[in-house]
Amino acid sequence: MDSFTTVQEQSEALRAGAVSSTELIKTALARAEAYAPLGIFTALRADRALEEARAADVRHGRGEPRSPLDGIPIALKDNLIQEGEPCYCASRILEGFVAPYPGTAAHRLVDAGAIVIGRTNMDEFAMGSSCEHSAFGPVRNPWDPSRTPGGSSGGSAAAVAAGIVPLAIGSDTGGSIRQPASFCGVTGLKPTYGRISRYGLVAFASSLDQIGPLAHDARDCALALEVLAGRDPRDSTSLPHPVPRYRETLDGDPAGLVVGLPRECFEAEGLDAEVLARVQEGVAELEKAGVVVREVSLPHTRYAVATYYLIAPAEASSNLARFDGARYGQRATATSLGEMYRRTRSEGFGTEVKRRILLGTYVLSAGYYDAYYRKAMQVRTLLRRDFEQAFGACDAILLPTAPEVAFRLGERSADPLRMYLSDIFTVSANLAGVPALSVPCGFARGLPVGLQLMGPVLDEVAPLRLADAFQRRTDFHRRRPPEPA
């Protein structure tokens, strides 16, 4: 069976008995092996995956699959806890850590019968936009191995783009699902904050983090969301609202939906002209399908990156304090407690993580808190109001996912500020808590370009419907990168 098929196609083939889960898992593992030089995985679980596939085949044989995901190979980002599996967050400091408890997202997927073949590489603790900040070495883009897949969920995006798995799970704190989806030519969804439980997601910035799916198309993202979303008593910030049957809303007819184009984003400095052109062609495609396009304004988005880089590091500095060598992971040898902490954290964390811990510690310090953290939280409120106002006039907001296509590895690692600007179009959705997804909308210089769709809080339906309608009319999401040599 063609490994580039979607979850839905694989699921139908399994149901029809045209393929077995064991075959799907073997193919996935073989492709993971073939793509090994791209650094996509931090760990594979071949034996256990095959064992689970045999059990899934028995269920399919009895005609009792647990869900459309039963027997389907998937991949988890290395910051998602799966009981009994290692979880390193691509950091040396967690080397040797095996999760002794079930994380909600992985648990729900496994309960639905999905088979995790491995853990995907990422920027250490999800801090980065290029997957270069990993203790396992960088991830390479399947479209051009000299380039980044984006980050921090670059391994998950690459795993789907390379046709290894039809579904990979990532996390998005400031664009970490959508930007890699854009760079790798796949579809990635960051749901509403609180829509998917964070219990079992190793926290980077708790008020911004959200788990989400990366897949070939919007329909598969909708399917995954149905499994992942919903109230979890273990996460106080998870939302109690009922979970719609997202797939049933995907009727392919977006006529009458109103899409807002935020003028600030289309005029942004540093936006690649070809990227802009592809996004505008995408807008034209939707208009042909009957979508109404109008201009909207998000005046505070120009403060979004600055606001994000105060709030996210502040929370991170506190969230990462638990990695101290006292209880798990790596501990440096030392003769005093202070030295143990210093050496463990100095040796265990990479440069970017240290940079953000320092930044966050600074902005929370007495005398700076009001000027930085409190102010940033106020701007965040203004930004949220921008979105509320804009959604008064449209069903979804459309903008580029990233200002550029995948850049070359090493090109930005020496310039953190320039790296942070890759997040310019994505961080607002996290700050406002609204759902946002990225769909492939064409190519620039041979590399995938992503178009971003945002919806109001708890309305994943509008962006998913638009994305699905767009994908019924285009085939960018079906294009494939070159096979490995």
Next chain:
Amino acid sequence: MSHVADYEMVVGLEVHVHLATRSKLFSPAPVHYGGPPNHFVHPIDLGLPGVLPVLNGRVVELALRAALVTHCVVHARSIFARKNYFYPDLPKGYQISQFEDPLATEGWMEIEVEGDSGVAIKRIGITRIHIEEDAGKSIHDSAIAGGGSHVDLNRAGVPLLEIVSEPDLRSPGEAGAYLRKLRQLLRYLGVTGGDLEKGQFRCDANVSLRPRGQSELGTRTELKNLNSFRFVEAAIAAEAERQAGVLDAGGGVSQATMHFDAERGTTRVMRLKEDSDDYRYFPDPDLIPLQIAPEQIEAVRQGLPELPEVRQARFEVEYGLPRSDAVLLSGTRELADFFEAALRGYGGSEGAKPLANWLSRDVRETLAEVDVELDASALEPAAFGRLVRMVVEGRVTAANARPLLTEMVRAGGDPEALVREHDLEAVSDRGFLEETADAVISDHPDMVQQVRAGEDKVLNFLMGQIMKRTQGKANPAAAREVLVKKIRG
């Protein structure tokens, strides 16, 4: 020698109280004292990657009771914040507490203080009450295998209430009175076990001096982790003495955390405040604001039990008990409840005084002998009430009732059945008592003469002889009446 008396002592107290919940503040792990180290922990308490805290609703209920009984303003919205610092017994690298927006503020509690004109009532302000989690315990003991330092996280995440008083206390005695009253109230309400040895009720004291008449506060020092009320009083007195010495010598008090050396009865600087940490408090994004509806406050208020001073007053008025008995019986909720249940078993408010006598002496002694707490003993209050009634009615003698009480404390049981079983029914039969009295009189003619001469003490000896002959079963009142009549005519 310094002159403490030249200064006014100003004391404020911070009390940390373990809330009496079954599970921890943010995890389902049980709260357990004295278990093997690190056995009562959940991944949340260990600060494992990916875990999240979930607030224990019972904590809010207990915290509200404490806030209401101290007349605090309960805030409709309070915020959990992170207090960031590194220590091995703090698994997450931060403690979840409340900082800018605490649960409750601006309360008060009244204490009794010794004034120039006897006992007076003084109102002590409560600045704030907030909820936070306890840390684990660091154990530095080379005797443990491997030596060095060890961490026990059984206590990590146990719910705490921090209760901060205004600097309204003016002496070690007032501080002691405040703490005893607060502990009694919170135990009454079931808010805390209040066991000091288990660390369920801990106290820090802020102490400063100022010249009498000055309204501006002096520089204060903080006494940490004082684990008995006696220590608190001694430490405050010692620290005031030290500060007076510094001030008398023309020096200034430095803001510092002090350690109290209980053996020497002196305080010394543990660390100066200049070295104090910046805890980088910020609202915990993993927890939503704690919202408390007026109806919830009202429901907790309705569910509050009768408070000790109210109950004491009622015991005096309703049962005609002397104040000392009423104070004793209302001292803990368990004892007060037991007393009232026993009174129902007795079947009449005239039993209050004999029950009070039995509870204050015989029951207490028996519990001590058997080595059991009242609420853990097998003694049924109603059965106890019936036993005392049998004694009052002369159906069993006090002397014979005592071993029955011991038996009931150990194994429970019905007093009527026990009296029958042991054949201890007191004898009031006139003919039998007269026969016995005649025998005693003829055995002790000298004694009888002395009684006739007016020596009543000797009568007790003769009563003892009657009891001896009847194996303690003679109804003492009836026997005495018969004896006196026979001797004095």
